[in-house]
Amino acid sequence: MYKVFVKEVAIIVTSDKNAFKDHNTFNIKKVNFEDLIKKIEKKEITNVVLYSKNESKLLKRLHKLLPVVVAGGGLVLNQDNDFLFIHRNGKWDLPKGKAEKGESIEQTSIREVEEExxxxxxxxxxxxGHTYHTFSRKGKVKLKLTHWFIMETDFNKKLKPQKKEGIDKAVWLNKEMATIALKESYANIRELFPDDMLLDNVR
Structure with a gap:
């Protein structure tokens, strides 16, 4: 099973549709995915399942629905066990970015966290782990696959948000502050945090 986030709505991609009987089910081979995304964004439909009987082909069929952009990012902890957050477009987020040619996904993740x-x-x-979410660029809808790594650092100098990428803050947040910030974040970001890292359940 996979989840594809369209804003705050998680599309379930599965070969076991019987586990989601209260959902609207669509055949992954026949669905018009862009039209489905528009309906979700307009809040015309929720609780969506994309179904394929063949589990071994599920991921391949998911990647055929839209152009896939591969990215890497980090859940970063400092020596005080504070979390590294960025603030962009009015939302708290974790640093991440698109892979460049010739990079390993680990190299991408470290580079993007440093740059942002x-x-x-x-x-x-x-x-x-990894997350999927949809986004639009120049009128074209794409699927972003982001690989996430837990990182640690002893860096204690001033952080520098990458303003040209629309980031207005880069800050360290303790467990209490991170729990609050995640309520003003994205559903796919909230899913990255193990329960024992936070003060309460923010999902």
Missing amino acids: TGVRRLEITNYL
Whole structure:
């Protein structure tokens, strides 16, 4: 099973449609995905399942629906166990960005976190997982696949938000502040945080 986020709505992509009987189910091979996204954005439909009987082909069929943009990002902790957040377009987010040719996804993730926040001396400690969400560029809808890594750093100098990317803040937030910030974030970002990292359930 996979989730594709259209703003705050998670489209379930699965081979087990019986587990989601209260959802609107669409055949992944036949669906007009762009029309479906528009209906979700207009709040005309919620609780959506994309279904394919063949589980082994589920991911391949998902990637055929829209052009896929691969990105990498980080859930970064400092020595005080504070989280590194950015603020962009009125929302709290985690630093991430598109992979460049010839980069490993680990290299992409570190580079993008550094560029968007000014942090340095990053060390990847674990792979956190991946998220999917849709976005539009120049009138074209695309699917972003972001690989996320847990990172640590002892960097303690002033952070520098990448303003040309629309980032107005790059800050360290403690557990309490991060819990509050996530309520003004995105559903796919909230899903990245293990429950034991936060003060309460913000999903």
